[in-house]
Amino acid sequence: MFAYYLQLGLRSLRRNPVLTALMVAGIALGIAASMTTLTVMHLMGSDPIPWKSDRLHYVQLDNWGPDQPYSEDGRPPDQVTYRDATALMAAGKADKQTAMFKVVLPVQPENTQLKPFRALGRATYADFFSMFEPPFKYGAAWNRDQDAGHARVIVLGKELNEKLFGGQDSSGRTVRMDGIDYRIVGVLDDWNLRIKYYDLTVGAFSSADEFYMPFTSGVDLKRRSSGNNSCWKSPGDGWDAYLQSDCVWIQMWAELDTPARLADYRSFLDSYVNEQKKLGRFARPLNNRLLDVNQWMRDQKVVSRDVQVQTGLAFAFLLVCLINTVGLLLAKFTRKSGEIGLRRALGASRREVFTQFFIESGVIGLSGGVLGLMLTALGLMTVRALYTSYKTVAHLDWAMVAATVVLAVVSALLAGLYPTWRACRVQPAAQLKL
Amino acid sequence: MEIRPILSALLRSKVSMILIGLQVALTLAIVCNALFIIGQRFERMQRPSGMNETDTFAVSSVGFGEGFDVRAVQAADLALLRRLPGVVAATSINSTPLSGSGWSSGVQLTAEQKTQSANAAFYMVDDHGLDALGAKLIAGRNFLPTEVGIRTLDETVAPASIIISQALAKSLFPGESAVGKQIYIDDPQTTPKATIVGVVERLQTPWVNDGYADIENSLIQPQMLVIGTASQYLIRAEPGRRDEVMKAVETQLAAANPSRIVGKLRDMEAQRRDAYANDRAMAIILGAVIIALLAITALGIVGMASFWVAQRTRQIGTRRALGATRGDILRYFQTENFIITTLGLILGSILAYALSLWMMQAYQSPRLPWHYVPIGFLCLWALGQIAVLGPALRASRVPPAVATRTL
Numbered sequence: 006m007f008a009y010y011l012q013l014g015l016r017s018l019r020r021n022p023v024l025t026a027l028m029v030a031g032i033a034l035g036i037a038a039s040m041t042t043l044t045v046m047h048l049m050g051s052d053p054i055p056w057k058s059d060r061l062h063y064v065q066l067d068n069w070g071p072d073q074p075y076s077e078d079g080r081p082p083d084q085v086t087y088r089d090a091t092a093l094m095a096a097g098k099a100d101k102q103t104a105m106f107k108v109v110l111p112v113q114p115e116n117t118q119l120k121p122f123r124a125l126g127r128a129t130y131a132d133f134f135s136m137f138e139p140p141f142k143y144g145a146a147w148n149r150d151q152d153a154g155h156a157r158v159i160v161l162g163k164e165l166n167e168k169l170f171g172g173q174d175s176s177g178r179t180v181r182m183d184g185i186d187y188r189i190v191g192v193l194d195d196w197n198l199r200i201k202y203y204d205l206t207v208g209a210f211s212s213a214d215e216f217y218m219p220f221t222s223g224v225d226l227k228r229r230s231s232g233n234n235s236c237w238k239s240p241g242d243g244w245d246a247y248l249q250s251d252c253v254w255i256q257m258w259a260e261l262d263t264p265a266r267l268a269d270y271r272s273f274l275d276s277y278v279n280e281q282k283k284l285g286r287f288a289r290p291l292n293n294r295l296l297d298v299n300q301w302m303r304d305q306k307v308v309s310r311d312v313q314v315q316t317g318l319a320f321a322f323l324l325v326c327l328i329n330t331v332g333l334l335l336a337k338f339t340r341k342s343g344e345i346g347l348r349r350a351l352g353a354s355r356r357e358v359f360t361q362f363f364i365e366s367g368v369i370g371l372s373g374g375v376l377g378l379m380l381t382a383l384g385l386m387t388v389r390a391l392y393t394s395y396k397t398v399a400h401l402d403w404a405m406v407a408a409t410v411v412l413a414v415v416s417a418l419l420a421g422l423y424p425t426w427r428a429c430r431v432q433p434a435a436q437l438k439l
Numbered sequence: 440m441e442i443r444p445i446l447s448a449l450l451r452s453k454v455s456m457i458l459i460g461l462q463v464a465l466t467l468a469i470v471c472n473a474l475f476i477i478g479q480r481f482e483r484m485q486r487p488s489g490m491n492e493t494d495t496f497a498v499s500s501v502g503f504g505e506g507f508d509v510r511a512v513q514a515a516d517l518a519l520l521r522r523l524p525g526v527v528a529a530t531s532i533n534s535t536p537l538s539g540s541g542w543s544s545g546v547q548l549t550a551e552q553k554t555q556s557a558n559a560a561f562y563m564v565d566d567h568g569l570d571a572l573g574a575k576l577i578a579g580r581n582f583l584p585t586e587v588g589i590r591t592l593d594e595t596v597a598p599a600s601i602i603i604s605q606a607l608a609k610s611l612f613p614g615e616s617a618v619g620k621q622i623y624i625d626d627p628q629t630t631p632k633a634t635i636v637g638v639v640e641r642l643q644t645p646w647v648n649d650g651y652a653d654i655e656n657s658l659i660q661p662q663m664l665v666i667g668t669a670s671q672y673l674i675r676a677e678p679g680r681r682d683e684v685m686k687a688v689e690t691q692l693a694a695a696n697p698s699r700i701v702g703k704l705r706d707m708e709a710q711r712r713d714a715y716a717n718d719r720a721m722a723i724i725l726g727a728v729i730i731a732l733l734a735i736t737a738l739g740i741v742g743m744a745s746f747w748v749a750q751r752t753r754q755i756g757t758r759r760a761l762g763a764t765r766g767d768i769l770r771y772f773q774t775e776n777f778i779i780t781t782l783g784l785i786l787g788s789i790l791a792y793a794l795s796l797w798m799m800q801a802y803q804s805p806r807l808p809w810h811y812v813p814i815g816f817l818c819l820w821a822l823g824q825i826a827v828l829g830p831a832l833r834a835s836r837v838p839p840a841v842a843t844r845t846l
Binding site for chain 1: 454455458459461462465466468469472473476501502503504505553554555592593594625626629630666667668698699700702716717719720721723724725728731732735736738739742743745746749750798802
């Protein structure tokens with residue numbers, strides 16, 4: 006019976022091509038607009054590391070000056086000082102922990118065919134790799150002893166390894182940066198980071214790190230971080246004064262594997278800050294934060310206001326398209342009252358009439374969904390062209406393809422519900438009279 | 440006009456009327472708010488930076504290896520740049536407007552005060568800085584070559600003279616001339632005051648996107664900033680010669696010193712495009728939604744009106760047979776559309792303000808100005824009348840003889 010109704014539906018759709026095209030186009034446009042914006046919002050806001058996002062915590066301490074808060078809304082600084090970062094690393098109270106900052110260094114390739122170039126990297130601790138789990142292609146991370154020993158070792162990102170060594174296993178070889186040779190201990194594989202969630206201070210969609218080096222060796226270079234640096238008072242002259250200052254420029258993460266460990270770490274941070282208060286630092290009230298990955302992404306507004314407004318408006322647009330479809334289906338089914346009356350008179354039950362027209366709505370939804378999917382792909386291409394930094398969050402995945410088609414069919418069926426109900430209430434006698 | 444029969448006919452097809460009305464209502468609410476957002480974005484994008492954007496570009500250089508003498512390289516580079524044909528002015532600079540990264544700090548009038556008097560972006564340039572920026576001096580004088588010092592991150596060398604933007608001057612010294620006044624721009628405990636020697640009409644901070652409150656609070660210092668081995672230059676070319684000068688600068692700088700990397704050259708027009716890329720994208724996306732929405736609504740009206748015409752063919756024929764003119768029939772459908780649209784628009788204006796209120800609460804957006812809704816009324820009335828015209832004309836051509844046919 007289903008196949009027969011499907012056939013009937015298709016035939017009926019072909020009978021009024023203009024009306025059908027209007028309905029299908031309406032649904033397709035509404036679906037495309039809402040799915041394009043929804044995909045971007047979904048990929049931006051989705052958990053980048055779902056299996057452990059609740060265990061990774063971003064450490065914030067409020068070391069700001071007594072007279073002016075860091076932020077009017079009471080949020081503590083988004084980074085920590087060198088002094089606090091190294092003290093927390095030395096205490097080692099979390100299951101895993103890492104402090105890090107952004108560095109940009111000139112690379113002098115061995116291969117003289119290549120001109121020297123600048124590479125963007127990260128100075129961090131060995132735990133970074135087991136905390137954020139980037140996949141290794143060759144070799145492995147350095148270890149904690151090498152952190153302590155200021156080892157001149159480096160992990161290359163896949164792209165930098167392609168550029169310098171043509172993608173070969175370069176572990177054990179060296180790379181020269183600003184006159185210093187670093188031994189390559191590992192090379193990463195493709196790391197599909199949609200969002201650079203481990204450092205949101207310089208933009209969630211900033212380009213991936215090209216290399217990683219020990220934090221201690223990074224500080225040895227006596228170069229300021231290439232990320233943000235904020236001070237509430239002048240750090241004073243010289244590198245050592247800068248390291249001892251209250252300027253914040255380091256991101257600090259702690260992995261805490263159980264709620265009990267999290268509670269312990271919280272009280273450890275409180276007692277650390279209280280100790281520091283005795284030394285005359287931390288003039289503001291206790292305001293430590295340990296947000297997990299998703300909380301931190303919300304706090305830093307990774308899903309921008311614009312994207313939310315666009316998604317809201319796109320769904321309102323879908324609603325208009327659906328209302329439009331309801332009206333058109335109603336018009337169409339009403340015109341078929343005669344046909345329905347005939348079928349009813351020949352013995353079709355209301356249920357059968359209902360099924361027939363419901364399937365016809367479904368066919369419209371399915372066609373709208375398929376067309377909508379194509380338009381969504383087009384829409385995402387436009388988004389990629391308009392927002393060059395959204396490359397990683399504006400593409401369709403299978404879940405979104407399925408969601409698009411389901412949304413289209415469900416929308417069309419919902420839109421078809423009232424017209425179908427009206428259609429099956431047609432009185433056969435009234436229609437057959439002439 | 441025969442309103443009563445139209446109303447009673449409408450009441451017999453309530454559902455269709457409600458559907459069209461709702462569509463019109465939602466369209467009005469969305470279009471008004473979306474247009475308002477687009478207008479705000481265009482306003483943001485129009486803000487002037489205060490510098491000459493058409494002829495200027497920036498270039499960075501970073502040296503590597505032992506024995507790279509950044510100060511000597513800077514001096515040599517600037518001499519080279521100023522000799523190049525087509526160059527009007529060149530300066531070393533720490534950051535440029537529209538770039539999104541730079542240096543900002545609080546400034547204060549007295550050493551005792553605990554909070555800052557104002558926050559300002561710091562630009563560090565040499566005595567060619569104002570010329571290279573193309574900033575307009577409205578009071579006082581430019582820096583003298585002898586005033587230009589060196590600044591590193593390891594020692595604070597306070598400049599004796601500074602130039603500030605008019606906006607900063609007004610916020611620090613409302614109603615007075617700022618020239619000759621002195622302010623603290625570094626730690627008041629360790630560094631002396633700097634004297635304001637000039638005021639420029641306008642100079643934007645580098646941050647146009649971060650909701651940075653005082654976007655025109657800028658302060659210019661006569662210093663060559665040295666951070667590690669990096670330097671940055673801003674170059675203004677003669678009108679129309681920018682691209683040619685850019686090519687020359689790129690090759691000449693690279694050739695002048697092999698132990699450095701010349702960064703990508705960025706002209707200020709491209710910098711502006713990048714800085715406002717998100718606003719432009721938002722405006723384009725919302726514009727597309729508006730167009731699609733209006734199209735769907737118009738087509739919806741065409742569809743429904745055609746259906747009504749088809750359904751009422753016999754009644755139309757009867758009316759025609761009883762003496763109604765074609766014009767009467769045309770007006771009937773137009774009036775009907777006007778009534779439905781108006782009802783929808785009344786509901787829509789409530790929705791439009793509700794949506795605006797919600798956006799004010801959720802996103803701190805400003806209130807929708809009142810004139811958007813009346814303009815929306817006019818547009819949607821016009822849209823409705825145009826959409827219904829086709830079906831209504833078809834209705835007016837129904838011959839009276841139809842009334843006498845049975846089917």
